[in-house]
Amino acid sequence: MFTDQILSINDKTGGQELRVSPMLASVLWLGLSLAVAIAGLFTGVPATVVGATLALVSLPSVVHLIIGTRAAREAHDIWIVFAWIMVGLICVLMTGGASSPLVVMLALGPLHALSLGRFRLGIEASIFAGIGYLSIAAISFSGAALPSLENAGALIGLGALVSVLQVGVFAASAGGVINERRGKNQEIDRWVATLTDTPVLVVSLDPRRKVRSWVGDLRLLPGMSANDIGHASMADFFEAPYDAIRGIEENDVPELKIETQENVHVDLRATRDGYRLVLTQYKPRAVKPAEPVAAIEATPEPEVLPAEPDAPRLSDEAVWIASLGHELRNMLNPVSGYSDLILSERAGPVTEPYKGFARSIKQGAEHLGLLVDDLMTAAKGRSGRLRLEPEDLDVVMEAEDALDLIRWQAEESGMTLKLDAPQESVPVYADRKAMRQIFLNLLSNAVKYSPPQGQVSLTVTTDDAFATVAVSDEGDGISEAELARLGEPFFQGENARHRPGTGLGLSIVMMLSEALGGDVHFESAEGEGTTARVRLPLKVEDAEADEGEGEAEAEA
Amino acid sequence: MSVTERKKVLVVEDNELNMKLFCDLLGAFGYEAVQSRDGLKTLEIAREHKPALIIMDINLPEVSGLDLTRWIKDDDDLADIPVMAVTAFAMRSDEERVREAGCEAYMSKPIQMMPFLNQVQKLTEREPVQ
Numbered sequence: 158m159f160t161d162q163i164l165s166i167n168d169k170t171g172g173q174e175l176r177v178s179p180m181l182a183s184v185l186w187l188g189l190s191l192a193v194a195i196a197g198l199f200t201g202v203p204a205t206v207v208g209a210t211l212a213l214v215s216l217p218s219v220v221h222l223i224i225g226t227r228a229a230r231e232a233h234d235i236w237i238v239f240a241w242i243m244v245g246l247i248c249v250l251m252t253g254g255a256s257s258p259l260v261v262m263l264a265l266g267p268l269h270a271l272s273l274g275r276f277r278l279g280i281e282a283s284i285f286a287g288i289g290y291l292s293i294a295a296i297s298f299s300g301a302a303l304p305s306l307e308n309a310g311a312l313i314g315l316g317a318l319v320s321v322l323q324v325g326v327f328a329a330s331a332g333g334v335i336n337e338r339r340g341k342n343q344e345i346d347r348w349v350a351t352l353t354d355t356p357v358l359v360v361s362l363d364p365r366r367k368v369r370s371w372v373g374d375l376r377l378l379p380g381m382s383a384n385d386i387g388h389a390s391m392a393d394f395f396e397a398p399y400d401a402i403r404g405i406e407e408n409d410v411p412e413l414k415i416e417t418q419e420n421v422h423v424d425l426r427a428t429r430d431g432y433r434l435v436l437t438q439y440k441p442r443a444v445k446p447a448e449p450v451a452a453i454e455a456t457p458e459p460e461v462l463p464a465e466p467d468a469p470r471l472s473d474e475a476v477w478i479a480s481l482g483h484e485l486r487n488m489l490n491p492v493s494g495y496s497d498l499i500l501s502e503r504a505g506p507v508t509e510p511y512k513g514f515a516r517s518i519k520q521g522a523e524h525l526g527l528l529v530d531d532l533m534t535a536a537k538g539r540s541g542r543l544r545l546e547p548e549d550l551d552v553v554m555e556a557e558d559a560l561d562l563i564r565w566q567a568e569e570s571g572m573t574l575k576l577d578a579p580q581e582s583v584p585v586y587a588d589r590k591a592m593r594q595i596f597l598n599l600l601s602n603a604v605k606y607s608p609p610q611g612q613v614s615l616t617v618t619t620d621d622a623f624a625t626v627a628v629s630d631e632g633d634g635i636s637e638a639e640l641a642r643l644g645e646p647f648f649q650g651e652n653a654r655h656r657p658g659t660g661l662g663l664s665i666v667m668m669l670s671e672a673l674g675g676d677v678h679f680e681s682a683e684g685e686g687t688t689a690r691v692r693l694p695l696k697v698e699d700a701e702a703d704e705g706e707g708e709a710e711a712e713a
Numbered sequence: 714m715s716v717t718e719r720k721k722v723l724v725v726e727d728n729e730l731n732m733k734l735f736c737d738l739l740g741a742f743g744y745e746a747v748q749s750r751d752g753l754k755t756l757e758i759a760r761e762h763k764p765a766l767i768i769m770d771i772n773l774p775e776v777s778g779l780d781l782t783r784w785i786k787d788d789d790d791l792a793d794i795p796v797m798a799v800t801a802f803a804m805r806s807d808e809e810r811v812r813e814a815g816c817e818a819y820m821s822k823p824i825q826m827m828p829f830l831n832q833v834q835k836l837t838e839r840e841p842v843q
Contacts, residue, residue, distance in 0.1 A: 486801035497826035
């Protein structure tokens with residue numbers, strides 16, 4: 158099929174996805190509608206007709222631009238496509254019926270769907286437009302009078318203009334002039350493929366199950382060349398592609414029908430815009446070489462045993478991040494180790510400016526190490542592998558420790574740290590590491606966003622059931638819209654852009670607080686600083702007194 | 714200090730830069746580093762050099778450092794050599810697995826130089842550095 162061919166080329170140019178970005182499509186559509194409306198007014202189409210049409214066709218774009226969600230986008234696509242068909246049908250109807258030259262406008266709906274990359278919608282639109290045309294033809298042949306419009310000529314001109322514009326948008330989309338790089342996903346694939354030792358092949362498929370791009374180690378598929386895989390579809394990988402897709406939900410992906418290397422784990426998952434096929438070669442468990450003397454000449458080939466039952470499923474995104482963390486830490490080792498070695502002066506005296514340089518390298522490495530830890534904690538939390546080891550702790554003491562750890566960072570920029578806590582201990586039964594990380598993340602955030610000379614305060618209070626730890630800063634505060642998004646992984650507010658950080662800190666705080674049976678709330682107003690309140694359940698003294706919430710307080 | 718007095722430490726590590734770091738660190742503090750990049754040859758090298766300590770990266774290409782440690786601990790000639798696991802995996806369960814495999818000590822990368830050297834010194838029973 159002609160269009161199919163165009164789209165195949167479109168999908169595989171340079172291995173990246175080429176299609177109109179949804180936002181751009183909305184803006185284009187709005188612009189187009191406006192242009193046509195203005196042109197319509199100039200050519201004498203009644204203002205009421207123009208206004209009504211403009212409202213009808215621009216509404217979904219406006220909704221989409223304001224709400225911006227995926228659902229709005231889907232609805233928006235469908236609305237626009239069918240609005241085009243309706244416009245086409247009305248034009249045909251008003252300019253002489255089945256024999257009108259404006260029949261060409263019926264192609265606009267399907268074309269628009271195709272330019273959005275929605276092949277199925279295109280087919281549906283074609284069928285719909287076809288039915289519409291047949292109905293008009295039937296009316297024409299039955300001899301019924303068709304409505305006529307005085308300015309049919311102007312309408313024809315307008316229709317032609319719109320058609321040309323629409324075909325232009327479609328051509329631009331197909332030719333890759335307007336493209337959307339699929340940012341993060343592909344970036345992560347590439348990182349993982351290049352940074353880990355594990356041979357990985359990631360094949361990205363579009364919703365029509367054709368290969369869009371691939372990255373990684375093609376040697377995992379000995380029978381496939383780069384050219385083969387570029388033109389492959391799901392059916393080339395699986396005997397029954399539909400079973401494979403059904404298998405995604407049941408976590409039961411069938412075997413590949415093509416030859417792979419040994420020990421290759423196959424994983425298929427649905428993504429935002431298609432499918433992702435991931436092949437990873439897991440490490441076979443090696444067997445001890447034969448006894449020493451015999452081993453000198455004939456080093457036996459390691460015999461391959463089945464993978465360890467608890468071998469991580471490397472396709473799991475979280476495990477990927479963890480292995481990324483592993484590689485990063487591995488490379489941080491020489492960075493921080495050699496700075497230490499320089500500073501130790503074991504290889505000869507080091508003069509002061511160079512010592513300072515080495516200290517800076519060391520600091521950078523330490524900071525990077527913290528970020529990697531954040532990343533790995535978040536990955537563990539996401540994959541449900543977080544393990545807590547609760548013990549009896551005193552919130553006040555832990556808070557003091559956390560303050561001590563952050564002190565150098567705060568005092569460097571002249572900030573003061575204030576602790577406001579009850580004299581007596583505040584007992585909780587919680588995991589020390591998790592709690593410390595909660596406090597540290599909140600404190601380092603507060604320090605990060607406070608003005609120099611500002612004050613960061615940590616307040617510990619208790620009520621019947623909870624210890625509440627509030628960390629307040631005197632920073633710029635957070636807007637209401639951003640407040641709602643705090644804790645989303647990788648989300649960073651407007652004024653966080655130029656500050657170092659992974660954007661994971663608060664999502665880790667949320668995850669850990671929930672894991673400890675508590676919760677987090679943020680209060681902020683722009684210009685008035687931010688307060689984060691973590692509630693942690695107080696230790697219940699008597700194991701059976703779970704409901705006697707007042708007891709912990711009785712101590713106070 | 715004469716060369717013969719330098720204690721041998723076998724470093725099992727597949728990453729070049731990390732290997733270099735361990736060797737430089739150990740060299741600078743008076744140890745003789747012996748290198749093994751190939752997990753399967755480690756036992757052979759250990760038998761040849763009889764090191765005072767083995768520093769073991771866990772994530773090796775052919776065979777896990779934990780399996781290697783188990784083999785060392787099963788070997789009558791080598792079982793007495795202490796093994797210090799060094800890994801960039803920072804998961805709590807790893808420390809348990811490392812201990813189970815028979816490692817005497819465990820350090821996570823990035824290592825801190827002084828704790829690392831203190832540990833090396835303790836395991837090789839040397840006189841304190843300086």
